Amino acid sequence: MRIVSLLPAATDIVAALGLSASLVGRTHECDWPPREVAEVPVVTGAELDQDVLTSREISDAVGGSAHSGSSLYTLDTEALAALRPDVVLTQDLCAVCAVSYERVSRAVRLLDADTRVLSLEPRTLDDVLDCLVTVGELLGVRERALRLRAELRDRLDRLRDAVAGLDRPRVAAIEWLDPLWPAGHWVPEQITAAGGEPLLAAPGEHTEPVEWSAVRAARPDVLLVLPCGFPPERTLREAELLTTLPGWPELPAVRSGRVWVLDGPSYYNRPGPRVVRGAEVLAHVLHGVRAGEAVAPAEARPFPGR
Numbered sequence: 317m318r319i320v321s322l323l324p325a326a327t328d329i330v331a332a333l334g335l336s337a338s339l340v341g342r343t344h345e346c347d348w349p350p351r352e353v354a355e356v357p358v359v360t361g362a363e364l365d366q367d368v369l370t371s372r373e374i375s376d377a378v379g380g381s382a383h384s385g386s387s388l389y390t391l392d393t394e395a396l397a398a399l400r401p402d403v404v405l406t407q408d409l410c411a412v413c414a415v416s417y418e419r420v421s422r423a424v425r426l427l428d429a430d431t432r433v434l435s436l437e438p439r440t441l442d443d444v445l446d447c448l449v450t451v452g453e454l455l456g457v458r459e460r461a462l463r464l465r466a467e468l469r470d471r472l473d474r475l476r477d478a479v480a481g482l483d484r485p486r487v488a489a490i491e492w493l494d495p496l497w498p499a500g501h502w503v504p505e506q507i508t509a510a511g512g513e514p515l516l517a518a519p520g521e522h523t524e525p526v527e528w529s530a531v532r533a534a535r536p537d538v539l540l541v542l543p544c545g546f547p548p549e550r551t552l553r554e555a556e557l558l559t560t561l562p563g564w565p566e567l568p569a570v571r572s573g574r575v576w577v578l579d580g581p582s583y584y585n586r587p588g589p590r591v592v593r594g595a596e597v598l599a600h601v602l603h604g605v606r607a608g609e610a611v612a613p614a615e616a617r618p619f620p621g622r
Contacts, residue, residue, distance in 0.1 A: 317455060318402045321346060322360065322391075324581070326405035326436060327353060328588030329451050333460055341399045343389075345545070348582070348590075357399065361390040371494040371543070371554055403454060404433045438587040439520040441505040445469060448589060468592045472509055475599055475607045479511030482603050487512035488536035488569075491544045491580065493557045495525040499542060502591055503584055510598035511605070512538065528561050538602060539569040541619055542580035548617060551577050555620050575619035576601050583615070 320341035321327040327346040330339055336352040343360040346353050396404075434454055438444045445465045452461020487507045491499035500523035504514035515534045517523050531539075541558070543551050558564060569575050578584060578601075583594030596607040597615050 318400060319455070320359065320396065320399055320401040320404045322404060322406040323436065324348070325447075325586040325588035326407075326451065328586065328590060329448055330405070330455075332448070332464060332589045333452055333455065333457050335455055335457065338455075340401060341396065345581075357395065359392045359395045359399070361392075371492060371557065375492065375495060401431050404431060405436065405451065406433060407436050436587070439501050439522070441472075441502045441509070441519075441591065443520075444502055444587040444591055445589075447587065464589065468589060471592050471608065472595065475509055475595055478605050478607055479599055479603055482511050482605075484511055484513045485537035485574070485602055486515055486535070487538045487540060487602065488515045488531055488534055489517075489540040489542060489584070490531075490558075491523075491542055491585065492525075493541075493543055493551075493554055496528060496531060497525050498523050499540075499584065502587060503542075506584065506591060506595040506598055507540075507602075509595045510602050512598065512602045528563075532563050532567065536567070536569045537572070537574060539567065539575045539619070540578055540598075540601070541576065542578040542584045544585045545581055547581060548577045548579055548614065551580075552620065559620070573618070577617050577619050579615055 317335070317338045318340045319330060319335065319338045321330060321339060322343055324343060324346045327339065327342055328348055330336060331349050331352055336349070339353065339356045341359045342353055342356045344358050344362060345360075346356070432454065434451065436447050436450070438447050445468055448465045448468075449458065449461045452458050452464075489499035489503050489507065491497050491503070498516035500517040500521040502519070504517050504519045504521075507514040508519075515536055516526060516530065541551060564570055578594075578597065583590050583597060593608065597611050599605040599607045600611040601616050
């Protein structure tokens with residue numbers, strides 16, 4: 317089986333199913349597990365340099381006439397053809413998160429091969445876990461996928477038991493800084509599983525930008541900062557986008573020192589098996605409860621100026 321993953325979450329799933337050795341192609345953003353994917357050929361690129369542009373500049377480019385989702389990424393169709401994939405894993409959920417399903421389908425139709433394309437479109441926590449089985453069935457490891465899904469569900473059940481009966485703080489999660497964008501899809505369920513009450517977005521919701529006044533009006537007890545595609549270090553470079561907003565010091569989460577920077581790409585932005593670890597990290601952030609391994613500073617750190 318020769319697998320090309322055009323979605324970081326799909327690469328996570330392939331690795332979790334023990335099939336990293338079958339990966340023959342990946343995106344430039346596929347970075348987990350580091351050792352297993354490092355030598356896998358890259359078949360995509362990005363037209364925007366996130367290390368140089370600000371959040372506002374990135375947002376303007378995404379929404380402007382020069383870019384529209386799939387044009388944010390390049391796909392090396394010649395390299396894809398040379399890899400002779402049996403399976404290509406992609407997505408059609410977010411127009412700005414990866415190469416579009418339409419573009420991938422067009423590229424695969426040009427291949428002189430019997431290549432199957434699987435598009436993953438999870439919106440809820442259950443959807444994310446079910447994708448493990450969907451991928452596992454296609455790759456011939458259904459029983460392994462069923463066991464993994466059961467293990468992850470068991471971890472979530474243990475997490476819910478660990479926080480049962482505790483006060484549930486009101487939590488706002490921000491997945492983009494400028495403009496402010498609340499985290500939807502599976503993130504509200506991660507918050508609930510960790511013992512919090514999610515604000516600004518409902519489970520499964522594909523959100524839209526909100527005004528800062530909406531965040532202030534929600535008066536969150538805890539504020540989670542987990543921009544899509546930004547590791548914590550990149551997020552911290554733009555901390556002033558929040559700390560200079562009117563009324564920032566009066567926000568309950570700020571006054572109580574409960575503003576956190578989280579590793580969005582690893583645990584919250586990507587619909588892969590590590591979303592369960594993300595919920596476990598949140599239990600530590602919200603309640604000081606340990607679930608699984610101890611939380612490392614790279615996974616959750618206090619927001620500066622809180």
